[in-house]
Amino acid sequence: MAPRVLISDALSPAAVALFKDRGVDVEFQPALGKDKDKLAAMIGGFDGLAIRSATKVTSKILDRATRLKIIGRAGIGLDNIDIPAATAKGVIVMNTPFGNAITTAEHALALMFALARQLPAADASTQAGKWEKNRFMGVEITGKTLGVIGCGNIGSIVAERAIGLRMRVIAFDPFLSPERAMDLGVEKVELGDLLARSDFITLHTPLTPQTRNILSAENLARTRKGVRIVNCARGGLIDEAALRALLDSGHVAGAAVDVFVTEPAFENPLFGHPNVVCTPHLGAATNEAQENVALQVAEQMSDYLIRGAITNAVNFPSITAEEAPKLKPFILLAERLGSFAGQLVDSGIKKVSLVYEGGAAELKIRALTASAIAGLLRPQLADVNVVSAPAVAKDRGIVIEETTREAESDYESVVTLTVETQERRRSISGTVFHDGKPRIIWINGIGLDAMIAPAMICVSNEDKPGFVGRFASILGNAGVNIATFALGRDREGGSAIALVEVDGVVPDEALAQVKKLPGVKEVKALTF
Ligand SMILES: NC(=O)c1ccc[n+]([C@@H]2O[C@H](COP(=O)([O-])OP(=O)(O)OC[C@H]3O[C@@H](n4cnc5c(N)ncnc54)[C@H](O)[C@@H]3O)[C@@H](O)[C@H]2O)c1
Numbered sequence: 288m289a290p291r292v293l294i295s296d297a298l299s300p301a302a303v304a305l306f307k308d309r310g311v312d313v314e315f316q317p318a319l320g321k322d323k324d325k326l327a328a329m330i331g332g333f334d335g336l337a338i339r340s341a342t343k344v345t346s347k348i349l350d351r352a353t354r355l356k357i358i359g360r361a362g363i364g365l366d367n368i369d370i371p372a373a374t375a376k377g378v379i380v381m382n383t384p385f386g387n388a389i390t391t392a393e394h395a396l397a398l399m400f401a402l403a404r405q406l407p408a409a410d411a412s413t414q415a416g417k418w419e420k421n422r423f424m425g426v427e428i429t430g431k432t433l434g435v436i437g438c439g440n441i442g443s444i445v446a447e448r449a450i451g452l453r454m455r456v457i458a459f460d461p462f463l464s465p466e467r468a469m470d471l472g473v474e475k476v477e478l479g480d481l482l483a484r485s486d487f488i489t490l491h492t493p494l495t496p497q498t499r500n501i502l503s504a505e506n507l508a509r510t511r512k513g514v515r516i517v518n519c520a521r522g523g524l525i526d527e528a529a530l531r532a533l534l535d536s537g538h539v540a541g542a543a544v545d546v547f548v549t550e551p552a553f554e555n556p557l558f559g560h561p562n563v564v565c566t567p568h569l570g571a572a573t574n575e576a577q578e579n580v581a582l583q584v585a586e587q588m589s590d591y592l593i594r595g596a597i598t599n600a601v602n603f604p605s606i607t608a609e610e611a612p613k614l615k616p617f618i619l620l621a622e623r624l625g626s627f628a629g630q631l632v633d634s635g636i637k638k639v640s641l642v643y644e645g646g647a648a649e650l651k652i653r654a655l656t657a658s659a660i661a662g663l664l665r666p667q668l669a670d671v672n673v674v675s676a677p678a679v680a681k682d683r684g685i686v687i688e689e690t691t692r693e694a695e696s697d698y699e700s701v702v703t704l705t706v707e708t709q710e711r712r713r714s715i716s717g718t719v720f721h722d723g724k725p726r727i728i729w730i731n732g733i734g735l736d737a738m739i740a741p742a743m744i745c746v747s748n749e750d751k752p753g754f755v756g757r758f759a760s761i762l763g764n765a766g767v768n769i770a771t772f773a774l775g776r777d778r779e780g781g782s783a784i785a786l787v788e789v790d791g792v793v794p795d796e797a798l799a800q801v802k803k804l805p806g807v808k809e810v811k812a813l814t815f
Pocket residue numbers: 363364365384387388391436437438439440441442459460461462463491492493494495497498519520521545546568569570571572
């Protein structure tokens with residue numbers, strides 16, 4: 288059955304055409320995001336949800352999203368999505384980080400010019416027939432200092448364009464490297480310095496706990512008199528009431544705002560001030576940007592739903608369409624190793640180590656580790672999956688360690704999972720043969736060669752004569768057919784392991800009898 292995607296915001300129709308072209312069924316309801324009850328009622332029927340900023344993907348919506356696998360944001364900001372809730376549910380969240388960056392940078396610059404020359408007010412006055420030539424005295428931009436807060440994709444485009452306009456650009460961004468600052472031609476400064484020196488300030492950070500109210504009343508008071516401020520990033524970066532007070536007092540000469548604490552903004556403390564210019568979250572609103580982000584999100588979502596490729600996900604590592612088929616058997620192997628170990632452990636897991644050897648070390652090991660952890664936790668937490676598993680493990684205080692190394696055995700690729708609990712440490716290794724099927728090759732250092740079958744029994748016992756015959760008769764008497772039998776031991780008379788594939792369910796009674804056999808240390812029925 289073709290995957291189904293719901294588009295609940297006003298994406299460019301180019302997305303609809305691309306989804307259809309890729310074999311994805313698509314339902315286009317551009318205003319649905321504004322009706323949360325209707326969205327909640329519909330979401331259960333879809334594998335994918337494509338949105339912009341109007342749709343709020345809350346945990347309540349996610350609770351109803353029973354088959355949802357992916358949320359695609361046609362744009363940059365993800366603050367309208369409850370990412371931890373999506374991750375906990377195993378839903379991939381992706382955005383299109385570059386498609387509207389130029390357009391938004393251009394809007395920030397347009398707002399800067401609008402402030403410098405009071406264009407909206409001059410336009411309104413002229414069209415009202417007033418011809419107030421002496422009222423609208425502006426300021427020149429050339430030679431002025433522009434303070435960029437957040438010098439990532441958009442901030443750096445703004446900086447480059449502003450340098451082209453002969454502005455001096457200073458930037459505050461703790462993550463901006465000195466080399467990148469030098470390449471851009473901007474001076475990297477601390478926030479206090481930026482506030483004190485800038486004639487214009489433009490904001491380009493995401494809204495995070497660290498950036499919320501970055502222009503607080505206190506920081507706004509540290510700006511130089513006559514500063515002009517542009518916010519084309521997110522509402523919440525500026526304390527709107529404090530900004531209004533400084534506009535009223537004349538300390539701030541002007542503010543241009545595209546984004547607001549509450550959106551849609553039908554009223555706001557900044558509205559009505561003569562030196563304020565507002566636009567209704569239009570930063571990304573050009574034909575070019577909307578077509579870019581719509582096509583990109585449809586392509587990324589289709590790639591995931593049809594081919595398993597992951598690009599620009601914020602809660603899972605990227606996997607290209609070329610990598611996906613190579614990774615697939617190892618994802619299965621890692622998940623099976625985890626599941627094997629998860630069915631054996633009977634107390635709290637403290638630490639999980641994964642060692643990737645040879646060819647396996649060349650693969651996307653974060654994706655493999657996530658699969659192994661999902662397999663490991665699933666016996667205890669039924670709905671954990673590859674997206675949610677690392678976060679769930681972290682929440683439970685489980686330490687995860689990954690190591691890669693060259694092949695150290697005859698196998699081309701080996702994945703070894705070691706699980707430590709309070710009581711003991713178990714390790715299990717596997718490989719993928721040329722048939723693409725996973726095999727178990729060592730359990731606690733004991734070598735064997737076993738396929739992983741839907742129903743298995745794992746027995747560890749002392750290597751003594753007579754065990755196999757007694758074991759087989761118990762299963763025979765219980766009407767359980769043995770399909771394959773793999774044996775391994777560390778040395779003659781030492782510790783042995785039997786991994787047995789059986790047809791159907793092994794009755795508890797039969798397992799209890801096996802447990803009582805002489806020399807048997809542990810017996811477990813496993814299902815995959
Ligand atoms: N108005 C619109 O329509 C519109 C359009 C596109 C993007 N946006 C918004 O613009 C913002 C920037 O987008 P981007 O693509 O440039 O993002 P980005 O991730 O490329 O850049 C953000 C920058 O902010 C910096 N940063 C993070 N925390 C910081 C802090 N505490 N102090 C200073 N800098 C900090 C990061 O290091 C990074 O360089 C986002 O919030 C995005 O949602 C708005």
